[in-house]
Structure formats: structure tokens, C-alpha cells
Amino acid sequence: AQSVTQLDSQVPVFEEAPVELRCNYSSSVSVYLFWYVQYPNQGLQLLLKYLSGSTLVESINGFEAEFNKSQTSFHLRKPSVHISDTAEYFCAVNTNAGKSTFGDGTTLTVKP
Amino acid sequence: DTAVSQTPKYLVTQMGNDKSIKCEQNLGHDTMYWYKQDSKKFLKIMFSYNNKELIINETVPNRFSPKSPDKAHLNLHINSLELGDSAVYFCASSQREGREQYFGPGTRLTVT
Numbered sequence: 001a002q003s004v005t006q007l008d009s010q011v012p013v014f015e016e017a018p019v020e021l022r023c024n025y026s027s028s029v030s031v032y033l034f035w036y037v038q039y040p041n042q043g044l045q046l047l048l049k050y051l052s053g054s055t056l057v058e059s060i061n062g063f064e065a066e067f068n069k070s071q072t073s074f075h076l077r078k079p080s081v082h083i084s085d086t087a088e089y090f091c092a093v094n095t096n097a098g099k100s101t102f103g104d105g106t107t108l109t110v111k112p
Numbered sequence: 113d114t115a116v117s118q119t120p121k122y123l124v125t126q127m128g129n130d131k132s133i134k135c136e137q138n139l140g141h142d143t144m145y146w147y148k149q150d151s152k153k154f155l156k157i158m159f160s161y162n163n164k165e166l167i168i169n170e171t172v173p174n175r176f177s178p179k180s181p182d183k184a185h186l187n188l189h190i191n192s193l194e195l196g197d198s199a200v201y202f203c204a205s206s207q208r209e210g211r212e213q214y215f216g217p218g219t220r221l222t223v224t
Contacts, residue, residue: 032210038153043116043202043215051211088153094210099168100145102155 002027004093006103014111015083021076021106023091031093033074035065038088038105047089050074061085086110115139116216118203124222125193133188133219135203143167143209144186146178147202149218155202161186162209193223 007022025031032051036044048059055067065076074091091103116137125131137144145168146158160168164180175191186203200220204213 034212043217045215046212049212090155096210100157100213105153
């Protein structure tokens with residue numbers, strides 16, 4: 001069985017401040033890790049993924065996440081957020097068997 | 113062209129009715145999914161199909177029946193709708209099991 005815990009349900013932050021959204025997982029097998037973003041009234045969009053290789057992965061809009069196997073974490077970071085980053089963020093864990101588990105989501109609110 | 117499309121976008125119906133939601137993907141993916149997102153934004157996988165075969169069937173009432181006529185389509189039929197079925201339903205697809213998923217825009221179902 002696998003599980004995903006997003007440690008913060010809501011993260012308010014001021015514009016241009018750094019942010020970290022925390023994600024921990026547990027699994028008895030190797031996993032693939034993902035972050036998805038959901039803007040209001042839209043579907044989820046892939047933000048970044050870790051399949052193998054370098055443990056630090058980056059997105060095109062400045063987010064990055066680091067896979068830490070010993071701490072079973074995949075925290076999402078951005079050094080300077082914009083108002084447009086306001087959204088719901090989901091951490092997800094997949095196995096090769098296709099089982100997908102999503103965290104409960106973190107609401108990121110960027111204030112001016 | 114939309115990668116994953118769903119129809120209808122909104123569905124308002126009365127308790128006891130039967131309704132269907134259609135999903136199509138033009139990405140050539142092998143795997144398709146249905147998710148339910150409740151009012152608190154929690155995302156729960158309902159079904160997963162790989163090459164038209166049911167792979168995952170989570171604890172979902174028998175009133176929900178997925179149908180995959182071909183690899184590009186996965187429809188969801190719901191019988192005897194109940195108030196608790198009100199939610200946003202998302203279709204998604206992935207190249208194969210375990211890989212990143214591409215989500216449709218969602219269908220907001222309201223049961224009155």
C-alpha cells in the first residue's frame with residue numbers, strides 16, 4: 001500500500017516571497033513522484049515529475065522539487081512567487097502497477 | 113486540439129436519474145482514468161483502464177459503470193443518482209500505467 005501526505009492544507013504567502021509545499025510519501029515499492037497544479041475551475045496540470053535520475057527536477061515556471069529517498073519526501077519550492085501561482089497543488093505517487101495516490105492538496109494563496 | 117476532453121462540462125439532474133459523462137483523448141495513450149473531486153478538493157481515483165481493460169476499480173458503488181469502447185474513449189455511466197454523487201468528475205489519460213497523467217477540464221455534476 002502507498003500513501004501521500006501533504007503536510008500543509010493552506011499556505012498563504014506574500015508576492016515575491018519564497019515558498020515550500022511539503023509532501024511525504026510511503027510505499028513498499030519504487031515509486032514515481034509528481035506535482036500537479038489546479039487553477040480555479042480547471043483540471044489538473046502536470047507541474048513536474050520524478051521518474052529516475054537526478055533527484056532535483058524543475059518546471060518551466062520556476063518551481064523545483066527534490067526527491068529525498070531517505071526522508072521519503074518530494075517537497076515543492078519556488079524562490080519567488082507571483083500572484084498567478086495562486087492555485088491548488090497536489091502531490092502524487094504512482095507505481096509501475098499503475099496505482100495512483102494523490103495527496104489531499106495544498107492551497108497556495110499569494111497575496112500582493 | 114484539446115488533449116483530453118469531457119462532455120458535458122456541467123450536469124444538473126434530479127435524484128434517481130441516470131446520466132453519462134463522456135471522455136475522449138487524442139494523445140494515443142494506453143491508460144485512462146476516472147476521478148471524483150469533492151467539495152473539499154479531495155481527489156479520489158475511481159477506475160483505471162489499460163487498453164480497454166479494467167485495471168483498477170476502487171470502492172465505488174455499483175451504480176457507477178465505466179465503459180471503454182476503444183482506447184481513446186472512457187465513458188462513465190451513473191445509475192440512480194444520489195445527492196452524495198454531486199462532485200466534479202475528471203477524466204485523465206497516461207501513456208502507460210504509472211506515468212504522468214493528463215486531465216480533462218472536468219464535469220461538474222449537481223444532483224438535486
